[in-house]
Amino acid sequence: MPVRAFIGLGANLGQARETIEEALDALKHTDGIESVVVAPLYGSDPVDAQGPTFVNTVAEIQTRLEPLALLDTLQSIEKIHGRKRPYRNAPRTLDLDLLWYEGVTMDSARLTLPHPRMHERAFVLKPLSDLTPTLALKQGSLKLLLEKCSDQKLWPL
Template sequence: MAPVSPTDFPQQCHGAVVGLGGNIGPVLDNLQGAIAELALVAGIEVERCSSWYRSRAFGPPQPDYINGCVTLRVSLSPPELLQTLLAIEQKFGRIRLEKWGPRTLDLDLIFYGDRQLEQARLTIPHPQMQYRPFVLVPLAEIAPDWVDPRSGKTIIQLIEQVDCTAVWPVAPGLELGGSLEPEQVFAPGAVAVHG
């Protein structure tokens, strides 16, 4: 693909999806704080927020993750939006020490409208999103008909191709840390997808 600069994108609004996650520190506070920070940025309107979901971590031994997604309306270009996400991560103490290591906050740009973009620091759609139930499950809750421009499939169609049994909705008011009791989660795999 040809290089893209911020000037290639007109100053009009585009839909975007951001995935949020974290597994160390005050995770829910960080996730909710990140959404509040996004809402304060000129050129970003937070439209919908998913519920929070718990999933097993990849990589070295570490606590489970809590993940969710938000849909946005943005007038920022993709590189500008990425820089905003990185700045918010840093504000919440994100330190990049190892691949797939624990993190206070992880913000991933999943979609930017129907654009496809491949740069050294930014690929849209996110190159792994179609394999990640911790992205697809919360996204199916708030944007089930969003179409992945690479595959032409909706989120509902993509979610049917992955095993979602290891993604559990987090019960309201849950304090993180330790193991979850049965009454603190809904049945694994019984994720309601709303249209």
């Protein structure tokens, strides 16, 4: 039985918008992912980082992949697009984050679910609320969390 999961997509190097679109296409053609619904694209300034502005969105998927298998898939797509990890929050050609996986809470060396900082990031919360405005995180409603991030600049693309 497929489960619902949310993937955060971001890029701020190279042809960011095109890279996001290619990553979404790869997700749509991945065995074990049955559907992909995408929020609008947003531009954002880096948070806790430096570099060019980001292109961001969130995708809601229905998947049969277990969380770590999905993470492996996401990292494989990142690698295809030249993702390097020279240091934390470095500018990137593509960033795919498993944000939330229905019914799963975990904290391992490889993966923490739900994503530990998603409630602090307007570039995650806004597209997530576009897809599912009633979703609540343990930190509160998406609306309340977005209000707490009102100092983070975000614009529709």
